[in-house]
C-alpha cells in the first residue's frame with residue numbers, strides 16, 4: 271500500500287507489446303487515483319466461521335444418505351453442480367457478466383486444481399482385483415536445446431511395462447499407468463477447460479488476444495508432473511495453434527515452490543497436525559470414532575491392515591481410492607477372496623460425506639485453519655497481491671521481465687486451492703474436486719480498482735465481513751487483508767514459519 275509507484279517503470283520494456291493488443295484491452299491503465307488509495311485501510315485479521323450446512327454437520331455426515339446432490343461418477347454434469355470428477359469452471363453459459371460497462375477488466379489470475387487422474391500409489395489397495403490401462407495416452411518427457419536451438423529432439427513418451435524377470439509386484443494396479451497420472455479423460459477435461467476460458471476471456475470479453483502471446487499470457491505449474499500434463503492440453507485448448515509447439519511453463523524450484531505449496535513451513539505443518547488429520551484432538555477424533563463400523567467393512571473388503579495408520583487418520587485414502595474408480599466408470603472394489611463382498615454405493619457415499627466434512631473441518635470450521643493456511647500458502651497470496659499491484663501501476667510483478675502479462679494461469683492441487691479458500695474464508699467449504707477453479711478479476715473504474723473473485727465460475731462469498739460477496743470489492747480491502755496476514759512480499763511468512771509452536775498454543779517454550 272505504500273509503494274511510491276512510478277508509472278515509467280511499468281512501461282519500461284513494454285515496447286514489444288503490440289499496439290493492437292494495448293488498444294484492444296486497455297492494459298496499462300493509470301495507477302489508482304489518490305482518492306481511492308485508502309492508504310489507511312485496515313481490515314480485521316480474525317477468523318470467521320463458515321455457515322453451518324449438511325457438509326459440516328456430523329449427524330448428517332454419519333447418519334445421512336447420498337452426497338447432497340454432488341456428482342462423483344462422470345465428468346459430465348450440470349454446470350452449476352459440484353462434480354468431484356470435473357468441478358464447475360468459468361464458461362460462456364454461466365459467466366456472470368459485468369453489467370456496468372464503466373468497469374474495465376485489467377488483470378486476470380486463474381488458479382485451479384489439476385484434472386482427473388489415476389490414484390496415488392499410496393491410496394491403492396494392497397491387491398487390486400482389476401488392472402488399469404493407460405495405453406490410450408502418452409506422457410512426454412524429454413529435453414531439447416533452446417536459446418539457441420540446436421539439433422532436434424524426438425518427442426519421447428513413457429510406456430509403462432512390467433517384466434516377467436522382475437518378480438516384484440508393483441504398488442497399485444497392474445496395467446500401463448503411472449500412479450498418479452492424468453487419465454485420458456482428465457486430458458480431455460483439461461482441453462475443454464482451456465477452450466472454455468478462452469471463449470470467455472478471448473471471444474466474449476476480448477481481454478486476451480486471439481493468438482497466443484507469451485508477453486501477455488503466462489502459465490505456471492508445480493513440481494508434480496501431473497500439473498504439466500494438464501497444462502499441455504489446456505494450452506492447446508486455449509490456443510489450438512500451440513499444438514506441438516514449444517511453450518514455456520513457469521515453475522519455481524521444488525524446495526521453495528509457493529504454488530504447490532512445497533516450501534517448508536514447519537509451524538503450519540505442526541499446527542495442521544495438532545487439530546486435523548493425525549491429531550488426537552477430540553473434535554477431529556469424533557468423526558473417526560463414529561465411523562468405526564464403516565472402517566471395519568472397508569478394511570475387510572480392501573485388505574488394508576486396520577493398523578495401517580495412514581488409512582485411518584482420515585478418509586483421504588479411501589476417498590481417493592473409491593472416487594478415482596467412479597470418475598473413470600470403474601466398478602467399486604470387491605474382496606479379492608470373496609467377489610460378492612463389495613463396497614456398496616451407500617458406503618462409498620458415506621466415505622464421500624466424511625471426506626467433504628474433513629476438508630471443511632481442516633480448512634474452515636477449525637479456527638486454526640486460518641493461521642495454518644496463512645503460513646503454508648502465504649507466499650502464493652503475496653505473489654497474487656504483487657501481481658494485482660503491478661497491474662495497477664504500483665511496482666513490478668512477481669515474475670521478472672513479465673511486466674505486460676495480464677492473464678496468469680496456475681495449475682495446482684487440492685492442497686493449494688483449499689489453503690487459498692481458507693485464507694479467503696469461503697462461506698461454504700467443500701473438498702476442491704478435479705479442476706476446481708478460483709479466478710481473480712481486477713477491474714478499473716474512474717481511476718479506482720475493484721476485485722471480483724469467481725469460485726467454480728460464480729461470484730464467491732466470504733464469511734469475513736470486510737470481504738463478504740467478492741463482487742467489485744475495492745481492491746485495497748483485499749490487499750490490506752493479505753498484507754496484514756502475510757506482509758508485502760510475504761515478508762512475514764519466514765517469521766511465521768519459524769515461530770515456535772508454543773507461540774500458537776499458549777504453552778511455554780521449553
Ligand SMILES: *[C@@H]1O[C@H](CO)[C@@H](O)[C@H](O)[C@H]1NC(C)=O
Pocket residue numbers: 305308309310311
Ligand atoms: C482515512 O483516509 C480517509 C480518506 O482516504 C480519510 O477521510 C480518513 O480520515 C482517514 N482515516 C484515518 C484514521 O486516518
Ligand SMILES: *[C@@H]1O[C@H](CO)[C@@H](O)[C@H](O)[C@H]1NC(C)=O
Pocket residue numbers: 328329330332333560
Ligand atoms: C447416528 O444415529 C445413531 C442411531 O440413531 C445415533 O446413536 C448417533 O448418535 C448418530 N450419530 C450422530 C453423529 O449423530
Ligand SMILES: *[C@@H]1O[C@H](CO)[C@@H](O)[C@H](O)[C@H]1NC(C)=O
Pocket residue numbers: 343344
Ligand atoms: C451416477 O450416480 C448417480 C447417483 O448415484 C446415478 O443416478 C447415476 O446413474 C450414475 N451415473 C453413472 C454414469 O453411473
Ligand SMILES: *[C@@H]1O[C@H](CO)[C@@H](O)[C@H](O)[C@H]1NC(C)=O
Pocket residue numbers: 366367368369
Ligand atoms: C447482469 O444482469 C443480468 C440481467 O439482469 C443478471 O441476471 C446478472 O446477474 C447481472 N450480472 C451480475 C454480475 O450481477
Ligand SMILES: *[C@@H]1O[C@H](CO)[C@@H](O)[C@H](O)[C@H]1NC(C)=O
Pocket residue numbers: 389390393394395396397398399442443572573574590591592594595
Ligand atoms: C484402493 O485401495 C486398494 C487397497 O489398498 C488398492 O488395491 C487399490 O489399488 C486402490 N484403488 C484406487 C483406485 O486407489
Ligand SMILES: *[C@@H]1O[C@H](CO)[C@@H](O)[C@H](O)[C@H]1NC(C)=O
Pocket residue numbers: 398399400401432438439440444
Ligand atoms: C497383477 O500382476 C501380478 C504379477 O505381477 C499377478 O500375480 C496378479 O495376479 C495380477 N493381478 C491382476 C488383478 O491382474
Ligand SMILES: *[C@@H]1O[C@H](CO)[C@@H](O)[C@H](O)[C@H]1NC(C)=O
Pocket residue numbers: 419420421
Ligand atoms: C548436431 O549434431 C551433429 C552430429 O551429432 C553435430 O556434429 C553438430 O555439431 C550438432 N549441431 C549442433 C548445433 O549442436
Ligand SMILES: *[C@@H]1O[C@H](CO)[C@@H](O)[C@H](O)[C@H]1NC(C)=O
Pocket residue numbers: 556559560562
Ligand atoms: C465412540 O463411538 C462409540 C459408539 O460407536 C461411543 O459409544 C463412544 O462414546 C464414542 N467415543 C468418543 C470418544 O466419541
Ligand SMILES: *[C@@H]1O[C@H](CO)[C@@H](O)[C@H](O)[C@H]1NC(C)=O
Pocket residue numbers: 575576577
Ligand atoms: C495390529 O497391531 C496389534 C498390536 O501391534 C497386533 O497385535 C495385531 O495383530 C495387528 N493387527 C493386524 C491385523 O496386523
Ligand SMILES: *[C@@H]1O[C@H](CO)[C@@H](O)[C@H](O)[C@H]1NC(C)=O
Pocket residue numbers: 608609610611612
Ligand atoms: C462373501 O461375502 C458375502 C457378502 O458380504 C457374505 O454373505 C458371504 O458369507 C461371504 N462368503 C464367505 C465365504 O466369506
Ligand SMILES: *[C@@H]1O[C@H](CO)[C@@H](O)[C@H](O)[C@H]1NC(C)=O
Pocket residue numbers: 637638
Ligand atoms: C479457537 O477455538 C478454541 C475452541 O473453541 C478456543 O479455545 C480458542 O480460544 C480459539 N482460538 C482463537 C484464536 O480464536
Ligand SMILES: *[C@@H]1O[C@H](CO)[C@@H](O)[C@H](O)[C@H]1NC(C)=O
Pocket residue numbers: 283670671
Ligand atoms: C530480464 O531483463 C533484463 C533487463 O532487460 C535482462 O538483463 C535479463 O537478461 C532478462 N532476464 C531474462 C530471464 O530474460
